[in-house]
Amino acid sequence: MKRYFIILTLPSLLFTTLTAQPITDSLKIIQYKEVAQQIVSSALKERKGYEALKNFCRIGPRLSGSRNSLIAINWAKNKMIELGFDSVWLQPVMVPHWERGTIQKAMIMNSKKFNGTELNILALGGSIGTPTEGIAANVIEVKSFAELEKRKDEAKGKIIFFSRAVDQSLLNTFRGYGSAVDQRVYGAIEGAKYDAVGVIVRSVTTKYDNVPHTGVMLYVDSLPGIPGVTVGYEDADLLSEALKEDPNLQLALQLNCKTLPDAKSYNVIGEIRGSEFPDEIIVVGAHLDSWDVGDGAHDDGAGCMQTIEVVDLFKRLNIKPKRTIRVVLFINEENGSRGAKEYGVYAESSEQIHLAAIESDRGAFNPVGFNVDTDSTKLIEKIESWLPYLKLAGISWVRKGGSGADISKIINAKLLIGYVPDNQRYFDIHHSSSDVFEEVHPREFELGTAAMAILVYLLSEEGL
Amino acid sequence: MKRYFIILTLPSLLFTTLTAQPITDSLKIIQYKEVAQQIVSSALKERKGYEALKNFCRIGPRLSGSRNSLIAINWAKNKMIELGFDSVWLQPVMVPHWERGTIQKAMIMNSKKFNGTELNILALGGSIGTPTEGIAANVIEVKSFAELEKRKDEAKGKIIFFSRAVDQSLLNTFRGYGSAVDQRVYGAIEGAKYDAVGVIVRSVTTKYDNVPHTGVMLYVDSLPGIPGVTVGYEDADLLSEALKEDPNLQLALQLNCKTLPDAKSYNVIGEIRGSEFPDEIIVVGAHLDSWDVGDGAHDDGAGCMQTIEVVDLFKRLNIKPKRTIRVVLFINEENGSRGAKEYGVYAESSEQIHLAAIESDRGAFNPVGFNVDTDSTKLIEKIESWLPYLKLAGISWVRKGGSGADISKIINAKLLIGYVPDNQRYFDIHHSSSDVFEEVHPREFELGTAAMAILVYLLSEEGL
Numbered sequence: 007m008k009r010y011f012i013i014l015t016l017p018s019l020l021f022t023t024l025t026a027q028p029i030t031d032s033l034k035i036i037q038y039k040e041v042a043q044q045i046v047s048s049a050l051k052e053r054k055g056y057e058a059l060k061n062f063c064r065i066g067p068r069l070s071g072s073r074n075s076l077i078a079i080n081w082a083k084n085k086m087i088e089l090g091f092d093s094v095w096l097q098p099v100m101v102p103h104w105e106r107g108t109i110q111k112a113m114i115m116n117s118k119k120f121n122g123t124e125l126n127i128l129a130l131g132g133s134i135g136t137p138t139e140g141i142a143a144n145v146i147e148v149k150s151f152a153e154l155e156k157r158k159d160e161a162k163g164k165i166i167f168f169s170r171a172v173d174q175s176l177l178n179t180f181r182g183y184g185s186a187v188d189q190r191v192y193g194a195i196e197g198a199k200y201d202a203v204g205v206i207v208r209s210v211t212t213k214y215d216n217v218p219h220t221g222v223m224l225y226v227d228s229l230p231g232i233p234g235v236t237v238g239y240e241d242a243d244l245l246s247e248a249l250k251e252d253p254n255l256q257l258a259l260q261l262n263c264k265t266l267p268d269a270k271s272y273n274v275i276g277e278i279r280g281s282e283f284p285d286e287i288i289v290v291g292a293h294l295d296s297w298d299v300g301d302g303a304h305d306d307g308a309g310c311m312q313t314i315e316v317v318d319l320f321k322r323l324n325i326k327p328k329r330t331i332r333v334v335l336f337i338n339e340e341n342g343s344r345g346a347k348e349y350g351v352y353a354e355s356s357e358q359i360h361l362a363a364i365e366s367d368r369g370a371f372n373p374v375g376f377n378v379d380t381d382s383t384k385l386i387e388k389i390e391s392w393l394p395y396l397k398l399a400g401i402s403w404v405r406k407g408g409s410g411a412d413i414s415k416i417i418n419a420k421l422l423i424g425y426v427p428d429n430q431r432y433f434d435i436h437h438s439s440s441d442v443f444e445e446v447h448p449r450e451f452e453l454g455t456a457a458m459a460i461l462v463y464l465l466s467e468e469g470l
Numbered sequence: 471m472k473r474y475f476i477i478l479t480l481p482s483l484l485f486t487t488l489t490a491q492p493i494t495d496s497l498k499i500i501q502y503k504e505v506a507q508q509i510v511s512s513a514l515k516e517r518k519g520y521e522a523l524k525n526f527c528r529i530g531p532r533l534s535g536s537r538n539s540l541i542a543i544n545w546a547k548n549k550m551i552e553l554g555f556d557s558v559w560l561q562p563v564m565v566p567h568w569e570r571g572t573i574q575k576a577m578i579m580n581s582k583k584f585n586g587t588e589l590n591i592l593a594l595g596g597s598i599g600t601p602t603e604g605i606a607a608n609v610i611e612v613k614s615f616a617e618l619e620k621r622k623d624e625a626k627g628k629i630i631f632f633s634r635a636v637d638q639s640l641l642n643t644f645r646g647y648g649s650a651v652d653q654r655v656y657g658a659i660e661g662a663k664y665d666a667v668g669v670i671v672r673s674v675t676t677k678y679d680n681v682p683h684t685g686v687m688l689y690v691d692s693l694p695g696i697p698g699v700t701v702g703y704e705d706a707d708l709l710s711e712a713l714k715e716d717p718n719l720q721l722a723l724q725l726n727c728k729t730l731p732d733a734k735s736y737n738v739i740g741e742i743r744g745s746e747f748p749d750e751i752i753v754v755g756a757h758l759d760s761w762d763v764g765d766g767a768h769d770d771g772a773g774c775m776q777t778i779e780v781v782d783l784f785k786r787l788n789i790k791p792k793r794t795i796r797v798v799l800f801i802n803e804e805n806g807s808r809g810a811k812e813y814g815v816y817a818e819s820s821e822q823i824h825l826a827a828i829e830s831d832r833g834a835f836n837p838v839g840f841n842v843d844t845d846s847t848k849l850i851e852k853i854e855s856w857l858p859y860l861k862l863a864g865i866s867w868v869r870k871g872g873s874g875a876d877i878s879k880i881i882n883a884k885l886l887i888g889y890v891p892d893n894q895r896y897f898d899i900h901h902s903s904s905d906v907f908e909e910v911h912p913r914e915f916e917l918g919t920a921a922m923a924i925l926v927y928l929l930s931e932e933g934l
Binding site for chain 2: 046047048050051174175176177179212372398399400402403428430431447449450453
């Protein structure tokens with residue numbers, strides 16, 4: 007313990023004695039290293055954000071428009087107040103309000119071997135329901151929209167089974183996800199083009215279990231809406247096998263999900279003000295809403311608690327930032343990005359300068375890198391020059407890349423940065439009942455917090 | 471699938487047409503990238519090593535000298551034969567034979583509040599048992615050997631409770647482990663110096679649960695042996711609290727573990743012979759034994775299955791290595807390194823050249839880097855120049871560093887290399903009943919296999 011406190015006091019000394027005149031580069035290096043090391047140590051030892059996540063997850067899932075989402079908004083607001091943020095406020099915004107309802111059933115019929123077999127499904131987010139008595143139809147299995155187009159003459163009156171799995175051979179699971187997610191997002195539109203009556207999509211997941219993974223699906227005004235569901239990986243295999251044996255089997259689908267009128271909701275915003283440049287804002291953001299299954303722990307409860315802890319680390323370590331650090335918890339990332347758009351409009355009209363925005367929305371796994379979304383080589387090199395400090399939290403690289411769905415709406419921000427953790431496990435649990443607190447590893451979570459806190463600290467000290 | 475097969479055939483073409491004369495550097499780069507990419511894709515898609523691990527773990531733990539260890543030796547030998555290795559053999563070696571026995575109890579006595587409370591303990595590996603009726607003694611809690619030395623006058627007739635926890639503030643958990651493991655390894659020696667009658671050690675773990683983590687403990691001939699046990703993290707806290715309330719409480723310990731005469735055992739060795747330089751050997755090694763709790767999944771069943779799959783990947787992809795690739799599954803890494811020593815002696819007397827040895831014994835988490843154990847900057851730079859290929863499996867760096875406990879005994883090897891996966895989760899489960907197959911992630915495991923296979927392929931092509 008003693009060693010810890012000695013390290014802890016050094017930087018405050020430096021602050022006190024040296025801020026009156028420009029400090030030399032070598033002293034800056036010492037100061038930055040010490041502060042970065044304190045941030046890592048404090049995050050790993052105290053686990054405050056991780057403990058907060060445990061409580062936050064007890065609320066349950068937080069889909070936009072739901073009662074839970076309002077409880078979570080209130081919880082987050084109170085948490086920021088409790089931690090002593092300088093200002094905390096809610097930014098109102100109307101959000102979509104879709105409800106899963108109480109009935110979601112898929113059963114195989116007219117099959118010798120599989121008759122009566124129920125499949126483990128979830129309605130896709132935004133799906134219309136079926137008529138009360140459900141629908142029943144023959145099924146055609148396709149692997150792609152191109153295959154469906156070729157077989158369009160068979161599609162009328164059928165349920166389309168999109169069964170292409172995630173390409174597991176790719177190192178980056180986000181690319182793997184991208185290799186299959188079109189079926190979930192656009193499947194109902196493609197099916198409706200050829201007069202299909204519903205779609206069932208193999209869950210877009212890297213895990214070979216039977217947990218269905220939901221997510222957004224889209225309709226277009228020019229085509230009728232048809233119900234869309236996703237089926238667990240194992241039951242997708244079962245359905246595929248059943249179709250080989252009985253191409254004429256029917257699938258009965260029953261859903262009572264529905265879209266209600268838009269609901270009032272809020273972004274939760276809190277900040278600590280900069281001591282020298284209070285009108286230069288560094289946003290650290292994550293999204294407060296989640297899908298309506300599991301705890302939304304990795305996606306994106308963890309991001310919310312990490313960004314709150316970034317500010318809390320400044321307070322715990324008594325670091326006074328030169329620039330204002332603002333946590334923005336966006337509502338409605340999952341099915342509309344209304345919160346992000348609303349904040350973007352506000353940022354554009356604000357007289358404050360949005361210096362930088364950092365987003366955490368890729369799970370709370372081990373820190374790997376930071377994506378910097380800019381064409382300025384100079385800015386990328388500047389952030390890259392901080393790697394010696396960021397490495398203390400496990401960051402390996404800084405490179406040009408996409409930032410995040412929410413902060414990308416802050417179009418007048420000088421720099422957008424995406425926090426990139428390891429991705430091997432993310433799509434095992436993403437958008438499913440498996441995305442629970444227990445899947446979050448405390449050290450991995452806290453290293454992510456520390457990585458972002460170090461970056462925010464350096465941005466606050468140096469500006470851009 | 472079609473694309474896959476096209477890629478698959480290209481390198482064989484290159485091999486056929488180009489091996490007669492030196493191929494140009496740019497063609498080599500194309501060939502190496504293609505082979506590396508095939509290795510990654512095949513490992514991730516087919517998961518053969520991971521599936522083998524599932525079966526291997528069904529054997530149960532594999533402590534040296536145990537019946538299970540012989541079953542595992544036989545299993546591994548048969549697996550190599552089944553996979554079509556060119557040669558498979560067993561190298562006999564005598565190993566220590568310690569048995570945990572059936573009784574391990576620790577109970578608090580003479581305490582108002584905690585009387586009769588049983589603690590969750592495991593005997594430490596190699597501990598002597600207690601007399602049949604057990605022992606009961608007062609306890610003194612210390613955080614270090616230095617503190618014990620200061621309080622040596624109190625130690626006589628007592629049980630010493632070493633309660634220092636792993637330093638969680640460190641990024642590298644191996645360093646955290648190193649910050650506490652002295653208590654487990656040398657605690658009984660330090661206790662015996664001052665006439666203590668037993669030691670109980672807080673488990674050396676990064677997880678705050680109540681699972682005890684065993685591991686080796688040592689005695690010296692010059693001091694009497696005293697029993698040593700480890701206690702789960704939570705029960706260590708409980709004992710600490712109990713001692714604050716009742717410094718005079720007693721701890722009753724009962725163990726019937728014992729050391730039997732050395733037992734006959736074996737290293738399992740299998741190889742595919744090099745087509746051009748069959749007498750240049752590249753060893754890929756792991757240890758076959760484990761502690762006697764859990765499945766020994768990460769430590770080191772995963773390493774064993776990864777090294778076997780390295781060779782299997784060459785066979786699956788029809789890559790003919792120029793140099794001989796030899797899998798060595800060492801026995802007795804955990805409590806004696808007898809297998810490694812025996813293989814080291816054999817390697818020294820062999821007329822074959824041990825070109826390089828690679829070890830996997832740090833868990834089957836995400837690939838991070840390779841430690842190269844040499845003073846030759848040139849050799850390190852050579853391996854580092856392969857990063858563009860190794861990165862395809864997620865490897866971020868190559869640097870000077872320690873290789874591994876087993877291969878370090880091959881003192882005449884030209885180069886020793888340690889495979890380094892991420893370490894955040896390793897000591898959560900290390901040496902405990904939590905080290906089971908389910909804790910191994912298939913993609914992380916397979917990326918490790920692929921990283922080693924790419925390295926072995928390049929060593930085989932290029933030599934040193």
